[in-house]
Amino acid sequence: MMVGEAGSGGSWFQRFLLPGFALKAVIIGGGYATGRELAEYFVPAGPWGGLAGMLLATLIWSVVAALTFALARQLHAYDYRSFFQQLLGPGWVLFEVERVLVDEAGTEVALSSGEYHLLHALVRHPRQVMSRDRLLDLVRGREADIFDRAIDNLVSRLRKKIEEDPAHPQIVKTVWGGGYTLACEVKRLGPAA
Known part of the structure; x- marks a missing residue:
């Protein structure tokens, strides 16, 4: 049975409120949340202000998800x-074109925004060792925290x-003490942009 079909089970919480909780967590953390970032969200407003903000965000995003x-x-x-x-x-x-990979068999693989920017x-730098800090700067557009492991995820x-x-990668390889590298040749198939 597909999600949303008539007669499908699931409580009001599962169908409407839970997606709001999940979306709120992504909005606050941007998909890269660390404990430090979440703590920084609470500090300016205090614990009750932070909880009130989370409840409001949950309510708003629950309504967006329900609609x-x-x-x-x-x-x-x-x-x-x-x-x-x-x-x-x-x-x-146009909405989807830049974040989908298609293999030789025509199978499509959708990439998240972060995965797309990392790839x-x-x-753009094949066979070059890219440090975690450099990759975070390119992917996230900010200076990276020295302890930020979001790039590993x-x-x-x-x-x-x-x-x-994935346990024995051949395309994106780890260079111990250095970072990551794209361990393959890159060829442009279309006209130069």
Whole structure:
């Protein structure tokens, strides 16, 4: 049974409030949340102000999620691609084009924004060792905290999508004490942009 089909189970909490909690966590942490970043969110407002802010964010994003789910149900679009095709019309391709990889067999692999920017940084510097700090600067656009391990998580997620065996990577390799490198040749197939 597909999510959102008539007669599907699930409580009000699971269908509407839980997606708001998840989205709120992503919004606050940006997908790269560390304990330090979450603590910094609470410090200016104090614990009660921070909790009130989280409750308000949860309420707002629960409403956004509920409206999105209702629209998807009305459009009979229960997967990402058909939802955006119907929502954006012919322009949906522009929304998706830069974050999808297609292998030789035509199988599509969707990348998150962070995964896309990491791969883009590595592709622009093939066979060069890129430090964690440099990659974080290229991916996140800010100076990295010396203890920030978010790039390791991002590399792990990217490897799961592009490596045949993520436990023994052949494309994005770890250089101990140095960082990461794209261990393959890069060829431009289309006209230069």
